[in-house]
Amino acid sequence: YLAGYTINRVTLFALILALGLVVDDPIVDVENIYRHFKMKPKNPLKAVLEAVNEVRPPIILATLAVIVSFIPMFFITGMMGPYMRPMALNVPLAMLMSMVVAFTITPWLSYLMLRGHAKSGGGHAEPNQSSALEKSLIYRAYRGALAPFLNRRWARWAMLGVTMLLFVGSGWLAADRQVPLKMLPYDNKNEFQVVIDMDRGMTLEQTQSAAADLADYLRRVPEVTDVTSYVGLASPMDFNGMIRHYYLRSGSNTADLRVNVVHKKQREQQSHELTLRLRNDLQAIAGKHHARVKLVEMPPGPPVLSTVVAEVYGEPFTPYEELLTSAHTVQQRLQREAGVVDIDSTVEAEQKEFRFVPDREKARLAGISEQQIATVIQSAVKGGDAAILHSANDVNPTPIQLRLPLADRTSINSLNAISVVPQTGLPSDPKAKPVQLSELGAWKEQPADQPIYHKNLQRVVYVTAEMAGRPPAEAVLDVQSDMQVGQARSGTLTARPLADRSFLANGANIRWDVPKDVKVSWTGGGEWKITLDVFRDLGIAFALACLGIYILLVYETKSYLMPLILMISIPLTVIGIKPGFWLLNRLGGGSIGGFGNPTYFTATAMIGMIALSGIVVRNGILLIDFLHKAIAAGKPLKQALIESGAVRFRPIFLTAGAAMLAAWPITLDPIFSGLAWALIFGLFVSTAFTLLIVPVVYYMAYARKHQTTKE
Numbered sequence: 001y002l003a004g005y006t007i008n009r010v011t012l013f014a015l016i017l018a019l020g021l022v023v024d025d026p027i028v029d030v031e032n033i034y035r036h037f038k039m040k041p042k043n044p045l046k047a048v049l050e051a052v053n054e055v056r057p058p059i060i061l062a063t064l065a066v067i068v069s070f071i072p073m074f075f076i077t078g079m080m081g082p083y084m085r086p087m088a089l090n091v092p093l094a095m096l097m098s099m100v101v102a103f104t105i106t107p108w109l110s111y112l113m114l115r116g117h118a119k120s121g122g123g124h125a126e127p128n129q130s131s132a133l134e135k136s137l138i139y140r141a142y143r144g145a146l147a148p149f150l151n152r153r154w155a156r157w158a159m160l161g162v163t164m165l166l167f168v169g170s171g172w173l174a175a176d177r178q179v180p181l182k183m184l185p186y187d188n189k190n191e192f193q194v195v196i197d198m199d200r201g202m203t204l205e206q207t208q209s210a211a212a213d214l215a216d217y218l219r220r221v222p223e224v225t226d227v228t229s230y231v232g233l234a235s236p237m238d239f240n241g242m243i244r245h246y247y248l249r250s251g252s253n254t255a256d257l258r259v260n261v262v263h264k265k266q267r268e269q270q271s272h273e274l275t276l277r278l279r280n281d282l283q284a285i286a287g288k289h290h291a292r293v294k295l296v297e298m299p300p301g302p303p304v305l306s307t308v309v310a311e312v313y314g315e316p317f318t319p320y321e322e323l324l325t326s327a328h329t330v331q332q333r334l335q336r337e338a339g340v341v342d343i344d345s346t347v348e349a350e351q352k353e354f355r356f357v358p359d360r361e362k363a364r365l366a367g368i369s370e371q372q373i374a375t376v377i378q379s380a381v382k383g384g385d386a387a388i389l390h391s392a393n394d395v396n397p398t399p400i401q402l403r404l405p406l407a408d409r410t411s412i413n414s415l416n417a418i419s420v421v422p423q424t425g426l427p428s429d430p431k432a433k434p435v436q437l438s439e440l441g442a443w444k445e446q447p448a449d450q451p452i453y454h455k456n457l458q459r460v461v462y463v464t465a466e467m468a469g470r471p472p473a474e475a476v477l478d479v480q481s482d483m484q485v486g487q488a489r490s491g492t493l494t495a496r497p498l499a500d501r502s503f504l505a506n507g508a509n510i511r512w513d514v515p516k517d518v519k520v521s522w523t524g525g526g527e528w529k530i531t532l533d534v535f536r537d538l539g540i541a542f543a544l545a546c547l548g549i550y551i552l553l554v555y556e557t558k559s560y561l562m563p564l565i566l567m568i569s570i571p572l573t574v575i576g577i578k579p580g581f582w583l584l585n586r587l588g589g590g591s592i593g594g595f596g597n598p599t600y601f602t603a604t605a606m607i608g609m610i611a612l613s614g615i616v617v618r619n620g621i622l623l624i625d626f627l628h629k630a631i632a633a634g635k636p637l638k639q640a641l642i643e644s645g646a647v648r649f650r651p652i653f654l655t656a657g658a659a660m661l662a663a664w665p666i667t668l669d670p671i672f673s674g675l676a677w678a679l680i681f682g683l684f685v686s687t688a689f690t691l692l693i694v695p696v697v698y699y700m701a702y703a704r705k706h707q708t709t710k711e
Contacts, residue, residue: 018094020662025102044115058625062618068548069614072541170578182600186272198253199349210289306464309526327461339470358441367422469596481507569616576685608678
């Protein structure tokens, strides 16, 4: 309330994310209290106080680490800022309150509810605590897993080598395009839009025929409930209309179809899958009418003119016709790129127009002005109001428009037969004879002028496209790599298969070029520029989160090496996240209508990685804190490492499991599912590796020091 946030989709998911984190501190508290009750007979109140005091330092440090990991999200700018700030505010506040509860209410409730158990079971506990721990199943299993690495040097280096190979392999999955990267995933809405464009000069009747055929097909689709057609004008403005300028569309060659489908709970396919299924059929119907159609989903994603936008610029001396030709070259190249659909440009189809050039001398001799000739032609072709029809039943007067029939106004011979009355007299005046238009001049045929667009005072031609089954980053990089400015074209006529391409070897080997004085920019109005900016900002936030955690740990541990050991868990999350998304594509990815339907690694998944930087570090903090207590009690390093992992296994497992279960419902949301999957895969793998990697690295770093101290 104080921050001014409303209850919306973003803040609710921030709250759901916090649910799995706020229980971490109480879990550690209760588990340690229960462990103290089972260790040996003692006063329940004293056992609670000792248990809470034992875990208080690591709980405070772990909570601060999680808070530090979320704070950088608050300073992310751009379109992702509103998505980040609720999480950057809600999660730290929730964690602070959770820590307060863990130190006040949780111990009190544990004392009230578990003291009876302590009296009945505590008195029968074995006096030798270490002996009781060593007999437990967790200890025996953990010792069997960790001891071989502590006892054998080659095993330790082999583990680190395998971990490094897994890390490199996880990065290779992204570099080899096995994990597709996209700004935001497609949402699941109950409507979509079909935008229809005909060549300039097409009549309203021709556009209406194309729209009617498309609407008739859509009405027969089982998931469609209704279709609304808008021919010659734009449909009511919405997010698409505002961002993509659809609300400015008008003319006899434009049309919109608004398609509503059944509720998402009543259909198997999401709206994006539905449009993939219908795309080929709609394109085939539009092709019969020589129309271009775009299937636009609601919302279309980032606020851009189109998913892929190429801006063609030239030097001040470059003819605009050269820009138009270069734009056509870009359009042809995009048509040959796999997964690129709905390709269009601001270049109008070539049209011929007829302009009447009056013979001024003949017109003056006939007493007819040029303005009079223009008025007559305009009235004949476009029509003019001749009178007003007044009716008692009409609220507004009805104009009576006078113009030639369609067949006559599109015929030069019919227009030439129009008579023009001189201004010097009246039609009844025998001297004022009407003069046919053909006697006053001639019709001149010429190409219609192309509209000239400007951006930042520079002339520009836009080429737009959408993506189906591929992320836009891959297509843009492939097309850019094949471009050879001012060079002779070389390459193959057949595109290189998608399976052979990667971010390390971009391009389809379909060469194309533009003149040297022409520049093609892909970072203007498309999703590519926003994707770069957002992932750059998220990468900076991730780096700042890691730096903040490191500074916090250095201040607490008074060591520069110990924080690095504790933060080993952070890169281990990549071993879970990247293969996890790869596995989702292998198990759930498929083809719909000939187009791929992959699971994308999106900006929300990157948010999950940032959140994990603080969450996974708390596991190492809990582990190392108990290790130091065991070493201080005089236990050998190897035994202390095994005991610390066995004792902290249960709270580490419970806290990680709680966070994963809290993230599970978010997987059902199309937008934030990436965040949930990143948390689940990252926590699962990182937690498992942390219990082995952190003790092994600690032993490698401090074994000699402890041996020297012992001697």
